[in-house]
Every structure is written in C-alpha cells, then in structure tokens.
Amino acid sequence: xxxxxxxxxxxxxxxxxxxxxxxxxxxxxxxxxxxxxxxxxxxxxxxxxxxxxxxxxxxxxxxxxxxxxxxxxxxxxxxxxxxxxxxxxxxxxxxxxxxxxxxxxxxxxxxxxxxxxxxxxxxxxxxxxxxxxxxxxxxxxxxxxxxxxxxxxxxxxxxxxxxxxxxxxxxxxxxxxxxxxxxxxxxxxxxxxxxxxxxxxxxxxxxxxxxxxxxxxxxxx
Amino acid sequence: xxxxxxxxxxxxxxxxxxxxxxxxxxxxxxxxxxxxxxxxxxxxxxxxxxxxxxxxxxxxxxxxxxxxxxxxxxxxxxxxxxxxxxxxxxxxxxxxxxxxxxxxxxxxxxxxx
Numbered sequence: 001x002x003x004x005x006x007x008x009x010x011x012x013x014x015x016x017x018x019x020x021x022x023x024x025x026x027x028x029x030x031x032x033x034x035x036x037x038x039x040x041x042x043x044x045x046x047x048x049x050x051x052x053x054x055x056x057x058x059x060x061x062x063x064x065x066x067x068x069x070x071x072x073x074x075x076x077x078x079x080x081x082x083x084x085x086x087x088x089x090x091x092x093x094x095x096x097x098x099x100x101x102x103x104x105x106x107x108x109x110x111x112x113x114x115x116x117x118x119x120x121x122x123x124x125x126x127x128x129x130x131x132x133x134x135x136x137x138x139x140x141x142x143x144x145x146x147x148x149x150x151x152x153x154x155x156x157x158x159x160x161x162x163x164x165x166x167x168x169x170x171x172x173x174x175x176x177x178x179x180x181x182x183x184x185x186x187x188x189x190x191x192x193x194x195x196x197x198x199x200x201x202x203x204x205x206x207x208x209x210x211x212x213x214x215x216x217x218x219x220x221x
Numbered sequence: 222x223x224x225x226x227x228x229x230x231x232x233x234x235x236x237x238x239x240x241x242x243x244x245x246x247x248x249x250x251x252x253x254x255x256x257x258x259x260x261x262x263x264x265x266x267x268x269x270x271x272x273x274x275x276x277x278x279x280x281x282x283x284x285x286x287x288x289x290x291x292x293x294x295x296x297x298x299x300x301x302x303x304x305x306x307x308x309x310x311x312x313x314x315x316x317x318x319x320x321x322x323x324x325x326x327x328x329x330x331x332x333x334x
Binding site for chain 2: 149156185188
C-alpha cells in the first residue's frame with residue numbers, strides 16, 4: 001500500500017481556464033457578468049430590459065446557456081446584439097471550457113459588455129467560475145422568500161440580487177424584509193434591487209447598476 | 222448533477238498523480254470537503270462509481286474529511302464558527318467576515334497498490 005500526496009483542488013482545471021478567459025476579457029476591456037437563477041426566474045427578460053436601455057451607449061453581447069434549444073438566443077438576437085447559444089445537452093451549469101471554446105467563434109473583442117446567462121439553476125453554477133467580473137443572482141417573487149437561506153453559496157458569491165416579478169407581490173405571501181435579511185446575512189455587501197419587467201418598476205435602478213459597473217470598467221483602464 | 226463532472230475531474234487528477242508511479246490499482250481517495258463547497262458526498266460517491274469504471278480507480282473508496290464553515294472578523298480579528306450561513310461577527314457584529322475554512326474541495330491523497 002502506497003500513499004501519494006496529491007493536494008490538488010478538484011475544480012482547478014475549471015479555475016485555470018476561467019482565469020485564461022478572464023485575461024482575454026481584460027485584454028479587450030470587456031465587462032463580463034454571469035447571470036444565475038432558477039428556470040423561469042426571468043433572467044432573459046431582465047437582459048432584454050437592460051439591453052433595450054443600453055444598446056445605444058454600449059456594444060453588448062450575450063452568451064446563452066441552456067440544456068436545449070436556441071429560444072433564448074433568438075429572443076436576445078431580435079434586439080440586434082451579438083448572441084451565441086450554448087446547449088449543455090443535460091449539463092446543469094456552464095463551465096469555463098464551454099466559454100473558452102465559444103469565444104473562438106464569438107467576436108467578444110468588439111464588445112464593451114458581455115452577459116453570460118447561465119443554465120437555470122441556483123446550485124451548480126455557483127461553484128464554477130467562467131472568467132466573469134461579477135455574478136448576478138436572479139430570483140422571482142413566486143419562488144418564495146427562503147431562497148437566500150436555502151442556497152447560500154450563490155448569494156455569498158453574487159454582487160447583485162435582482163428580485164424579479166415584484167408586480168406579483170400582492171398575490172404571493174412573501175416578506176421582502178425577511179428575505180433581504182437572509183440575503184444580507186450571507187453577503188452583507190450584496191446589492192439588492194426589486195424589479196418587474198411587466199410594470200417597469202426597478203428597471204431604471206438595474207440599468208443604473210450596470211452603468212456604475214461600466215464606469216468601474218472604464219476607470220480600471 | 223454537477224457531481225458527475227466533478228467525478229471526471231477526480232479521475233483526471235488521479236491519472237496525473239499516478240502517471241509516473243508503478244501503480245496497479247487505486248484503493249482509496251481522501252477528499253477534503255468544506256461545508257460550503259456545494260458538493261454532496263453521496264452523489265459524488267455514486268458518480269465516481271460510474272465514471273471510474275475501467276480506470277485504475279475502479280472500486281476505489283472515497284473517504285471524505287469534512288471541514289466546517291469558519292469565519293474571521295476583518296474588524297476585530299475574532300475567529301468563529303459560522304452557523305446557518307449567517308456572516309456576522311458574534312463579538313463586534315461586524316458584517317466584514319472572511320471565510321477561513323468551509324470552502325475547501327481538494328483531493329488530499331490517494332492510496333494505491
């Protein structure tokens with residue numbers, strides 16, 4: 001019986017590629033945001049709302065991750081921005097190598113802002129860096145207020161929580177303050193925006209948040 | 222589901238580690254796993270059984286050493302266990318907490334024949 005010391009991070013292969021992606025993005029000065037949330041939380045709708053407001057000011061691209069279909073990419077492409085669909089064929093999250101191979105055919109160098117919409121899932125995507133500058137977690141009112149308490153890792157790692165579908169608040173039993181308390185308990189630095197793509201509430205705030213990130217990008221040079 | 226992709230990573234790491242050694246069989250893997258690593262040992266064990274078939278590590282046992290979540294206060298320096306993922310210093314109530322353990326997920330060692 002022989003013991004071999006290994007001491008290797010199991011996700012190192014992914015982290016190494018994520019770091020290479022990050023360097024590429026930095027060299028082209030692209031801000032990259034990784035959007036994570038459950039299926040149906042409204043990730044694509046929130047991107048549509050932001051892109052409509054920002055597309056004149058910035059060159060925007062979107063990489064869409066889904067198990068199957070190119071429906072989300074088709075929705076985004078209608079807005080006239082560069083779009084690429086990755087199908088994971090059963091995989092529950094995007095990995096850095098999927099982004100790396102997607103980049104070879106995607107003109108990310110010509111972008112100011114790249115959104116990567118992850119596969120709908122609050123668990124697996126939280127552990128896989130893609131090379132992004134920040135993670136955004138999207139949850140929606142009908143999902144209930146316990147999400148930050150039940151899925152802490154993504155809330156710990158995110159910079160912004162978008163609480164979507166606030167127009168449904170009158171119909172749902174959800175205590176926003178208790179939910180925020182849970183989210184800020186896991187991550188006191190988390191920004192929180194309540195938003196509704198139906199009524200437009202919070203959209204300006206979401207756009208302002210993105211602009212502030214773009215300003216940070218501009219000042220990093 | 223991501224346990225399947227993690228199991229493949231484990232096999233790759235085992236292959237690299239045994240490349241230049243005279244190993245006929247890997248009998249066990251010692252894995253350090255943090256409370257906040259988002260990995261479920263039972264799922265990983267099952268996925269590993271599937272992915273390891275036909276490799277040196279077929280039938281190898283996975284031993285997990287679990288690390289509880291601990292934080293350090295960046296304001297007062299207090300080190301403490303983080304209960305229920307509540308990142309607040311129990312001494313000074315500061316929210317500026319760095320994680321000192323509980324995010325680990327690495328292959329520490331393997332036993333071979």
